[in-house]
Amino acid sequence: MLKLDDVTKEFRIGAFGGKSVTAVQNVSFEVVPGEVVSLIGESGSGKSTIGRMILGLNPVTSGSITFNDRPVQAGREYYRHIQGIFQDPFSSFNPVFKADRVFAMIKDAYYPAVPEPEWAERVAASLRDVRLNPDQVLGKYPHQLSGGQLQRLLIARALLLDIKLLVADEITSMLDASTRIDVLNLLAELKSRGLGVLYITHDLSLGNYLAERTVVLRRGSVVEMGLTDRVFGDPLHPYTRELLSAVPRLHEAWDDATPVDTCRYHRRGGSGGLLEAEPGHFVACAHLSTCS
Template sequence: MLKLDNVTKVYRTGAFGGGSTTAVGGVSFEVGPGEVVSLIGESGSGKSTLGRMILGLTPVTSGSITWNGTAVRPAKSYYREVQGVFQDPFSTFNPVFKADRVFRMIKEVYFPEVPPAEWAERVRASLADVRLNPAQILGKFPHQLSGGQLQRLLIARALLLDIKLLVADEITSMLDASTRIDVLNLLAELKGRGLGVLYITHDLSLGTYLAERTIVLRRGTVAEMGPTETVFTGPKHPYTRELLAAVPRLREPWQEAEPIESCLYHDKAGTGGLLEVEPGHYVACARLAGCAG
């Protein structure tokens, strides 16, 4: 379905564009139908840049992103199958319009031929899928709704298009704990219907909740990726170990991760600096990633 092959993004810097900064460097992975892939990393690791490139909002400098074998290009046909939901739902809505405007815009662009009564039923069904009551939502302005309600509205908008892939970029970071679980359970339900999800987050605990596979990103490159349980129970890369060691534990003092004395993968890593240490579990050369060791 979605495939990234050696994707790189370089930004020009300086007053006259004479410098450059590599935000993403040589990233490759896939997301299949009905699969949740968690993309984890600290702020500035390139997670959101990858999400924007997948959605066609930021051009790729080199490498390729393909959807069902075809190069990704911003087009109506592509957005009928691939949509994104972002961190701050309040910034997505125009505060001077009521919430139902997002559905009117979808109809005008994608379904102008659908009769009003049929469209109203589609909207009602879509809202029911995300556990929202149309009577309590559609006539209100964005500021009258909670962050969780707005996030679910955006997911309902995507469902109206019968999408195949959702890029969920930090969609729970601004929500309270109970609402986060509601949104994650909703994603789990949609996953069961065959929806693929790229779940972008810096929160390790949330990243493990749904994902079959996990990709750990550091400084724009893949440090480690593989089955979620394998990566979290047997991390190999020092950066992954540092992330796990930084997770607070009740009544336990914080302890810094023990650095490795040398990179076990430096001379063995293959293309892209990744070594398959066990089936489906890949680890980057720590030296190439800039880690101590």
């Protein structure tokens, strides 16, 4: 369905754009229908940049992103099938418009011929699908709703379209623990209906909870990817191990992660700098910046 092939993104910097910084380098992975892929990395690793390129908000410098074997081309028809939800749900709403406006815009853009009574029933059904009571959210301003309600409103909006892929960028980071689980369970339910999800997060525990496959990003490059139970159960790259060791455990004293200098995959990287260490489990050299 969605495929990234050797994708690189450079941003021009400096007073006259004479210099550039590489935010994403040679990234390749896929998302298939009915699958959640977790894109994990620390802040500044390039996760959101990848999400924005998939959504057509930033152009690709080199490489390609395709959806159903066609190049990504931002536009009304593309957004009928791919939607994004971001970290701050409040920024996705105009504070002077009520929640109804979000759904009215979808109707105007995609379904102008649908009669109002039929559209109202579609909206109500979509809200019930995300466990919202239409009577309690429609007619409300964004500031009258919680962050969890707003995130589910955005998911309901996406469901009104014929979406195949949802790009979920840190969508639970501003929610409390109980609401966070509700939203994650909702994504899992949508996955069971055949929706593909790219779940962008820096929270390893949530990625482990939700995703079948995991892609670990460091400084814009993929250092490890594969089935989630393998990546988390037997992390091969030192960076992945450091990320896992940094997860707080209530029953253990805090201990700094110990860097690992040696790498058994040094100078053995395959295509895109990744070696298939075991079936479906890929890892990069720990000395990626100097490995040739």
